[in-house]
Amino acid sequence: METRSIIITAGGIGKRMGADQPKQFLELLGRPVLIHTLERLYHFVPGSQLVLTLPEQYIEDWKELCTQYDCHIEHLVVAGGEERYHSIKNALEVCTGDIIAVHDGVRPLVSKATIERLFDAVVSHKAVIPVVEIKESLRRIDHVTSQAVQRSAYRIVQTPQVFHASVIRNAYNIHFHDAITDDASLVEESGEAIYLVDGNEENIKITTPSDLAVAMLFLSK
Amino acid sequence: METRSIIITAGGIGKRMGADQPKQFLELLGRPVLIHTLERLYHFVPGSQLVLTLPEQYIEDWKELCTQYDCHIEHLVVAGGEERYHSIKNALEVCTGDIIAVHDGVRPLVSKATIERLFDAVVSHKAVIPVVEIKESLRRIDHVTSQAVQRSAYRIVQTPQVFHASVIRNAYNIHFHDAITDDASLVEESGEAIYLVDGNEENIKITTPSDLAVAMLFLSK
Numbered sequence: 001m002e003t004r005s006i007i008i009t010a011g012g013i014g015k016r017m018g019a020d021q022p023k024q025f026l027e028l029l030g031r032p033v034l035i036h037t038l039e040r041l042y043h044f045v046p047g048s049q050l051v052l053t054l055p056e057q058y059i060e061d062w063k064e065l066c067t068q069y070d071c072h073i074e075h076l077v078v079a080g081g082e083e084r085y086h087s088i089k090n091a092l093e094v095c096t097g098d099i100i101a102v103h104d105g106v107r108p109l110v111s112k113a114t115i116e117r118l119f120d121a122v123v124s125h126k127a128v129i130p131v132v133e134i135k136e137s138l139r140r141i142d143h144v145t146s147q148a149v150q151r152s153a154y155r156i157v158q159t160p161q162v163f164h165a166s167v168i169r170n171a172y173n174i175h176f177h178d179a180i181t182d183d184a185s186l187v188e189e190s191g192e193a194i195y196l197v198d199g200n201e202e203n204i205k206i207t208t209p210s211d212l213a214v215a216m217l218f219l220s221k
Numbered sequence: 222m223e224t225r226s227i228i229i230t231a232g233g234i235g236k237r238m239g240a241d242q243p244k245q246f247l248e249l250l251g252r253p254v255l256i257h258t259l260e261r262l263y264h265f266v267p268g269s270q271l272v273l274t275l276p277e278q279y280i281e282d283w284k285e286l287c288t289q290y291d292c293h294i295e296h297l298v299v300a301g302g303e304e305r306y307h308s309i310k311n312a313l314e315v316c317t318g319d320i321i322a323v324h325d326g327v328r329p330l331v332s333k334a335t336i337e338r339l340f341d342a343v344v345s346h347k348a349v350i351p352v353v354e355i356k357e358s359l360r361r362i363d364h365v366t367s368q369a370v371q372r373s374a375y376r377i378v379q380t381p382q383v384f385h386a387s388v389i390r391n392a393y394n395i396h397f398h399d400a401i402t403d404d405a406s407l408v409e410e411s412g413e414a415i416y417l418v419d420g421n422e423e424n425i426k427i428t429t430p431s432d433l434a435v436a437m438l439f440l441s442k
Contacts, residue, residue, distance in 0.1 A: 208422070
């Protein structure tokens with residue numbers, strides 16, 4: 001079987017949260033968000049190499065949290081770079097898997113079914129990502145005006161995003177972007193087609209206090 | 222001052238909810254969703270004519286709910302048509318306001334600030350809608366392929382959508398659509414520009430049991 005590496009990005013310093021701690025360290029039902037995420041990936045993708053990117057200044061805090069919350073899951077910690085792009089590039093240096101996934105540290109609610117769909121599909125596709133439908137009307141802004149667009153033609157993109165190692169390495173070697181929001185768009189620019197599978201609605205990205213409350217609700221169900 | 226009518230659409234029969242009752246009648250902290258919505262609009266837009274569209278078969282149930290939950294807010298009830306389009310058209314027949322707003326019955330969480338932004342803007346614009354930013358990456362589907370698009374160029378559309386009466390009447394007179402998801406797109410097709418104001422994140426459309434749980438959380442804060 002092909003080997004797997006999972007990069008968990010936790011580069012943010014949580015300005016939007018308005019909290020003392022970065023959002024990935026905030027507690028969700030008694031455990032930090034990032035520990036939930038790490039544990040979930042460990043259980044759902046057994047045998048993977050887990051690589052966590054963290055801002056340099058939080059690495060010590062993280063180690064203390066792992067001790068404090070009794071989390072002994074083996075993982076590598078890589079110092080994040082200036083931008084998300086650099087963090088992933090640093091993490092890729094230590095990844096050994098044939099398949100490399102990238103997952104947001106603040107998405108602790110990815111389901112087992114989503115993970116299975118992703119890893120099943122990556123057998124025959126080189127770049128696979130989870131998406132969900134948009135339930136509300138959508139408009140596109142065009143300088144000063146805007147137009148209604150068909151929401152059925154759009155999808156919200158989640159993570160993990162899963163790639164053949166050569167594909168993501170290639171994308172990160174030939175391109176630089178200071179503001180990429182997901183890896184699939186970079187891989188796409190390198191010429192690879194992106195294959196979509198269904199994500200799960202609960203797999204939200206925790207970026208505001210409301211998101212944290214919603215996540216709490218989903219997690220306690 | 223200009224007079225105001227607010228059409229509250231509650232045409233759905235709630236198949237997605239998997240409940241016995243249509244979703245607008247489900248309880249949110251002890252009161253049906255639709256009663257929350259009605260009460261909120263009554264308080265936030267005082268003096269408005271309130272017009273509710275409901276499927277014919279639910280009109281009696283609704284009247285009983287109003288009695289049961291002690292809701293004595295004056296409002297008209299109009300039988301919904303086959304499609305949302307027909308329901309609004311029926312409701313427009315009885316609207317008397319110079320300004321006509323259309324609001325989803327399953328959005329009980331619109332804020333007072335959103336309402337104020339809308340009605341302030343409609344003084345100088347003929348069609349005004351609330352929108353919020355998209356926090357996650359977005360892709361556009363194009364038959365078998367898909368492409369990343371810039372999320373910053375898109376907005377999620379909410380309600381109430383607020384129009385000069387002549388503008389929405391005109392749009393509904395000259396166009397028919399069997400699958401419109403919002404009034405702004407119809408008004409836009411009639412040649413009017415749509416003015417956007419900030420909505421509020423909590424103003425979600427309740428369409429699934431998860432949404433109901435999230436709404437409960439927002440409402441209890």
